[in-house]
Amino acid sequence: MAWTDERIEKLKELWDSGLSASQIAKELAEGVTRNAVIGKAHRLGLKSRPSPVKSDKTKPKAAPKKVVKKETSKFVTLLDLTDRMCKWPHGHPGDDDFHFCGKSSEPGMPYCAAHCAEAYQAQPPRRDRRQQQRAPIR
Template sequence: MPWTYERIEKLKQLWDEGLTASRIAAELGEVTRNAVIGKAHRLGLSGRMASKSKNNGISIIRKKRINVSRSQKVIDISPVIDEPMNPTSFQDIKDGLCRWPLGEPEEIDFKFCGRNTNEGFVYCQAHHKQAYQPLSKVRERKKIKKKFRIS
């Protein structure tokens, strides 16, 4: 339905009364809320006042959120060492000796741990504990690292 003079006057009247665009659209009929808003804008009708507070003059004090850090669990990452390392070269490494790398592979004096391992494992008890951590410990460690990471 086109905007007739009567409909525009009715829109202005309802707008001045403070009705919402949805309510005006319902009163006028066959117009959408967006059509009312667009027409009001084109007519240069004044912007709406911010809605009045419903607290009737009573000031509301909001509680502040307090961040309380939970106590951190201490993660024991110290290896259990019951025998000294026996640095072993690549040529001398054999089954039953720990294959944990010591140093960088491209270095001349690159060695492996060389401690005795349990049957069927490639690392000694200490290095096995470092290499195969429960997923929960890995997640905890990541959280701690993330907490102290510099952005």
């Protein structure tokens, strides 16, 4: 596909009229792709336009929900848990008093700070572990 003077003029007209790159490619036909239109428009220095995909900034974003423990229940059940609550289980799942911690979890973690400290323990460096495993030769 060659960019003739006629095609370039038509591209400029369609671009200025506000058609999308896909629509312009269909108008020009014969081997012209959306990416070819975008590349040529860029090389010609045509004014850029906002992306229709990224134009959701006009919609107001919902405020983050606050985590509120239920006052009526003494325990946090599976149905009460949210992404920002500690999921550390207390008791056995078959018991009536089985529940979860429910405190605010650490960012990116499933547990609160106290339960993270209990669940994730740092390993000593490898060479230190090897020295601990070796029995002294006597």
